[in-house]
Amino acid sequence: MPSRILLCVVTVWGTHSLEWLIQGERVAQVTEDELRSLLSGLEQGLAGTDLSSLVDQERIAAAEGKAEEPTAEDIEDVRQERALRGLKRTSGPRSGDVRVRPLDTSERLAHLLDLLEVAIGGSYAIETHLRQDLKTALGESSAAQTVDEQAVHEWNGQVVFAVPAESGIEVSDQPEWSLPDQATLERREAVVRRVILLINQIRSEAGLPRSDYLQLSSADDSVNFDPEFPGGWT
């Protein structure tokens, strides 16, 4: 009996610690310097890959900043300072007054990790689901009896992309390419899973939030997504 209780305790602890590790609920223990070094390391690492555009995006977002309304403490600080200096009372900020400040290091790192998750997990999910989504869209019309609609089922599931001649791009620069088949995608699944887990772990270690845009939807369609897969990307 005691061994059973011990087993239960270990199981519950294991589950919670895993969630705690993945969901990023842990309190930040990294310093500002460490965050800065993480950000610059990630930026440099991405610059050497095909994902260098993510760094540009993160820097643009950082420079454009974030609008903030003055807090009650800010207003109180200004009033006290003016009172100390003997200046006359000033009017408070009006509704809708904001200041735009650049993103700080932790916000920049959080945004870059979100972008990276989209680039890896999002792209993988698109490739995995696209063919099935298209088949579903076509399949429902199978009840129709016209010849044209029966011929819909002639689609062989291939999705091909090519450069139109009128685009002015040399076709030799960008040859035709197609959506990867299921076997290729399955081979990539393990590494995608590892990357998303690592992203979640970095978030957890650095106490960074995950964007709300990446939360799995509660709509009916999302039942096809495995919540056990990190980020629910498959």
Place this chain on the structure above:
Amino acid sequence: MTVPNAATPSALLASLLAQLPAAISATISTSTRGGYLYEAYLFGVVLRASRLAGFSVAFEDRDGVASVLRLRGAPGRLPIPGDPGMRWTHAVLSCPERPALEVHTAVSVVGKSKVVHEADVLMLPQVDAERCRNFDLDPRGSDAELTIEAKYYTDAVGLGEGREFLGLSSDVNARNKMFVATLAGNSVVSLFAGQRPVVQYDIGVLPGRNGEASLLGIVQRVLRNYRSSRRLARCIRPPVRTNAGAPETSLLARYAGTSFAGCWRALRRRRRRRLAARTLGKSPAARGWRPAWCSSA
């Protein structure tokens, strides 16, 4: 589930960077390709919404039903069908109540200023698409039921892109224009949220996310509105010859292919003529004419 071992953030980062090359899809390794994959995904979302709105969906090209979905991987023109055997595919959305619609990806549309813009996803009535194909025309933005401007993660989505979309929206007079992105900075979201009239946008449109559910809902609403609307110009068929060889005399057939404004002017002219005839005592009613349903009763 395999969980990486606990380690310092810098060790985790090193491990992440080592795994990245294998995780990136070979097909989207060049930055431009990803954007077109995203357009294909949005094309799929539009088709799913069509199905949910009760439309039947078929893939077609210039030669008829398509067996391969062949999409543009760079901006192209709707009237150019592609080489034989390698035709560009579009989707045809049909419903019993209204004329069919077509959905295309990466085609140019002409704005009010007669300047060409790229529509990442374009939904327009089949009548208009056929007119473009027959006369080698680029579709007018005002003919479009829906245009989607898509931004994949490879495109920076900053204030510049947001302002660009607002400029595009003012020139392309489509009934519904949407800005869709995988992720965007706070400033773009604030820019769109602060616009009046309201700008339609969705951020985080990715499989299984709230953004996708929201886009599905918007496209469904667009299609439901199209289905139930009573617009004239878009539902007019080309003039039909009767057995007697005389053209069909209905006003709708006579003004086939003209704009809504043209039809409206024609209807007003006809009403003025009838009023004038009635005041002169020469109205059809004065001559003893009755509609068919009245005489049969």
